[in-house]
Amino acid sequence: MTDFTPLQSLLGGALIGLSAVLLMALHGRIAGMTGILTGVIPPLSADWQWRAVFLAGAIAAPLLLVLAGKQIPFSVPVPTAALVVGGFLVGIGVHFGGGCPSGHGICGIARLSPRSFVAVATFMATAFVTVFIIRHVMGG
Incomplete structure (x- = not known):
């Protein structure tokens, strides 16, 4: 059974949408995770830096929640x-x-x-x- 978490889901969706809009507006790139990941696997793409930062943010966000004392149910x-x-x-x-x-x-x-x-x-x-x-x- 999955918990019903409308506020967290809304916030998460808004942040994903915001990151996609900012990536398109600032870099002219589409926020597709597979394409972003492909650019940081050797041979590195010419624009690997923003890709690495984007992926680091996707990894760091849940880690920051854990450090802030939030329990993330994951199974x-x-x-x-x-x-x-x-x-x-x-x-x-x-x-x-x-x-x-x-x-x-x-x-x-x-x-x-x-x-x-x-x-x-x-x-x-x-x-x-x-x-x-x-x-x-x-x-x-």
Whole structure:
């Protein structure tokens, strides 16, 4: 069961949106996490510095909450092998979809990109079918 946290969710969504807007306004770049990560893996891209800072912020934010005394409930209800397989499948989708879910979902839809609307609909439909099969067909 997932806790209902509307205020935290609203704040988190607003901060993600703000970071995407600032990245586009200040650097002309789309905030797709896979593309940002790719630029800091050797060979480094020419603009690797802002990418490293963006990723550091994504890592530091929850660490700052922990240091401030907040307990972050975090559990992964699936085996590590399932996470690895899922990550591999997402990577294949990123390659063939021309971008990751965050890039298409946050930035692409905001720019009214038809390709992003199709990509997000495909991600969501696949997620719905996967959850249905795992929970109701396989009994997981």
